[in-house]
Amino acid sequence: MFYDLHIHSALSPCADNDMTANNIINMAKLKGLDLIAICDHNSVKQQLAISKVAKEKGIDLLYGIEIQTKEEVHVLAYFNKLEDCLAFGNEIETLRLKIKNEPRYFGDQLILDANDEIVTIEEWLLIASLELDLDQLTWMIHQYHGVVVLAHVLDRINGIIQQLGFIPQTLVFDGIEIKSEDQRSLLIKQYPWLSDKVWLINSDAHSLDQISDAKNMLTKQDLLNLWRNVT
Numbered sequence: 001m002f003y004d005l006h007i008h009s010a011l012s013p014c015a016d017n018d019m020t021a022n023n024i025i026n027m028a029k030l031k032g033l034d035l036i037a038i039c040d041h042n043s044v045k046q047q048l049a050i051s052k053v054a055k056e057k058g059i060d061l062l063y064g065i066e067i068q069t070k071e072e073v074h075v076l077a078y079f080n081k082l083e084d085c086l087a088f089g090n091e092i093e094t095l096r097l098k099i100k101n102e103p104r105y106f107g108d109q110l111i112l113d114a115n116d117e118i119v120t121i122e123e124w125l126l127i128a129s130l131e132l133d134l135d136q137l138t139w140m141i142h143q144y145h146g147v148v149v150l151a152h153v154l155d156r157i158n159g160i161i162q163q164l165g166f167i168p169q170t171l172v173f174d175g176i177e178i179k180s181e182d183q184r185s186l187l188i189k190q191y192p193w194l195s196d197k198v199w200l201i202n203s204d205a206h207s208l209d210q211i212s213d214a215k216n217m218l219t220k221q222d223l224l225n226l227w228r229n230v231t
């Protein structure tokens with residue numbers, strides 16, 4: 001199935017305000033995608049609306065979030081069940097630094113319903129680090145039956161290699177996000193033990209036009225592999 005598992009909604013301050021559940025899913029369908037995930041920064045408050053619209057319009061969905069750890073590393077978490085994702089999100093709420101968002105500087109943080117109407121506005125800034133280090137976070141995601149994917153590992157900003165200088169072999173994670181196949185060969189040369197991870201190429205779309213075309217494929221087996229270490 002064609003996928004894009006890293007799309008931001010209007011809840012992320014850095015994403016466009018027209019990244020609503022309906023707009024994202026209509027665009028994903030137009031592009032020919034079969035499976036998507038919305039991963040907002042440090043919040044799952046858009047997942048309920050997304051799940052309603054995905055069911056209505058018939059597209060497969062993983063529930064997701066993009067978390068920033070104490071080390072300022074971005075980590076994606078995916079869940080098969082909405083309840084697990086929402087429960088995880090509740091715990092995340094308690095671990096966020098309470099800094100008020102300044103919309104004029106960072107952008108709006110809109111929580112929308114399944115009709116794309118604004119339900120409320122998230123007042124706490126979502127793009128700050130959590131009070132949680134990488135090991136604590138990966139442990140916690142697995143406790144909620146989620147899987148851990150290191151986000152945009154070769155990016156200059158908030159990728160694990162930029163922040164730590166390397167990928168620790170002791171870190172417990174399930175997948176790795178890259179931007180191209182070239183990045184995969186580069187990484188495997190340096191870290192051969194990464195070859196048994198699940199590799200994802202996502203858009204990290206912050207606007208509708210950035211959502212992936214139907215070009216990256218995952219099989220059912222790839223998804224099983226992603227969850228193979230999770231009970």
Ligand SMILES: [Zn+2]
Nearest residue numbers: 066074151158
């Ligand atoms: Zn990121």
Ligand SMILES: [Zn+2]
Nearest residue numbers: 006008066204
């Ligand atoms: Zn992102």
